[in-house]
Amino acid sequence: MIKLIAIDMDGTLLNEHHLVTDKVKKAIKEASNAGIKIVLCTGRPVHAVYDYFEELDLPKDEEDYVISLNGTVVQKTTNWEIVYSHQLDHSQLKKAEQLIEPFEMNFTYFDEKAYYYTGKKTEMLQFDADLLGMDAVHLPLEELPEELTIFKAMYVAEETELDHLAASMPAFISENFYPIRSLSYVLELLPQGANKGEALTGLATKLGFSMDEVMAIGDGENDLDMMKVAGTSVAMGNAVDSIKLTAKYVSKSNQEDGVAHAIYEWA
The missing domain is CATH 3.40.50.1000 (HAD superfamily/HAD-like)
Known part of the structure; x- marks a missing residue:
């Protein structure tokens, strides 16, 4: 039953x-x-x-x-x-964000209420925020308050850009996160476990x-x-x-x- x-x-x-x-x-x-x-x-x-x-x-x-x-x-x-x-470590977020430098994409992250992003807002980021009915809040990681609890991070980009990132993903990611391609334009980083x-x-x-x-x-x-x-x-x-x-x-x-x-x- x-x-x-x-x-x-x-x-x-x-x-x-x-x-x-x-x-x-x-x-x-x-x-x-x-x-x-x-x-x-x-x-x-x-x-x-x-x-x-x-x-x-x-x-x-x-x-x-x-x-x-x-x-x-x-x-x-x-x-x-x-x-x-489960929560993400702030120092690991900063290392993960560095991977976006060669690509046109956003690094995003969430507490239980807000959708934060770093870098210059892309069309795909705006699409994703609109889909969720949320405002995307620009918050560079160097300005991230220590007391803010982050539960999930994401790479958001056009599918081909994300394919290139996924193909070159260093071992650091799988060693410190649980990565999952939840959508064609989203690669998520969850806490281990x-x-x-x-x-x-x-x-x-x-x-x-x-x-x-x-x-x-x-x-x-x-x-x-x-x-x-x-x-x-x-x-x-x-x-x-x-x-x-x-x-x-x-x-x-x-x-x-x-x-x-x-x-x-x-x-």
């Missing part, structure tokens, strides 16, 4: 217009009313989740949570208190659920870790091949209410 459903947002919960369809809302509401916990599990910072959370009218009880920033942060939905997190699968496993344990009672629905490379740990893993019809090969089931696409199909078919 499924007791918890972890749902990715972009490319999964949201259609190509970044909307939640009525059919998906209805399915999620019915699952919630049936006692299944719905956990949004996203690469977005929680600030870019608020409106969708309210739209879905999900519970805000003491044991309801959101997993954000690709598993680096888990927050209560009652007051958005952080109950679990942080990912959606690790966060989902910890949350399920906290709630007293076995992983056999957990369903995970996703579409991108950053969903791979939660596909591997969930007892019922569902790839969207529009998912990348690695997700489809790993998942137990393949649903319809995000243009065909794939989340609703997954809930009714397997939960």
Whole structure:
């Protein structure tokens, strides 16, 4: 029996217009009313989740949570208190930023609320900020306050530029971060040990659920870790091949209410 459903947002919960369809809302509401916990599990910072959370009218009880920033942060939905997190070291951020010098790209990073970037703003950075509905704040790393907690960093650039960076990535990155290509124009740097699968496993344990009672629905490379740990893993019809090969089931696409199909078919 499924007791918890972890749902990715972009490319999964949201259609190509970044909307939640009525059919998906209805399915999620019915699952919630049936006692299944719905956990949004996203690469977005929680600030870019608020409106969708309210739209879905999900519970805000003491044991309801959101997993954000690709598993680096888990927050209560009652007051958005952080109950679990991984953090990045400021000195490592500065070393990672140096890699962008030969390229036209931005180095970006997040606390739980803001989207910061260094260098000159590119069109791709503006596109990404608009997608999240957030203002990109210019904050060079030499001006980064010591007390500011950073949970995730990203390289943001046109796909070809990012391909070149990925091909020349030094060992320092994999030794100090968990790198993941979450989108064609985004290469993320997470803290070592942080990912959606690790966060989902910890949350399920906290709630007293076995992983056999957990369903995970996703579409991108950053969903791979939660596909591997969930007892019922569902790839969207529009998912990348690695997700489809790993998942137990393949649903319809995000243009065909794939989340609703997954809930009714397997939960």
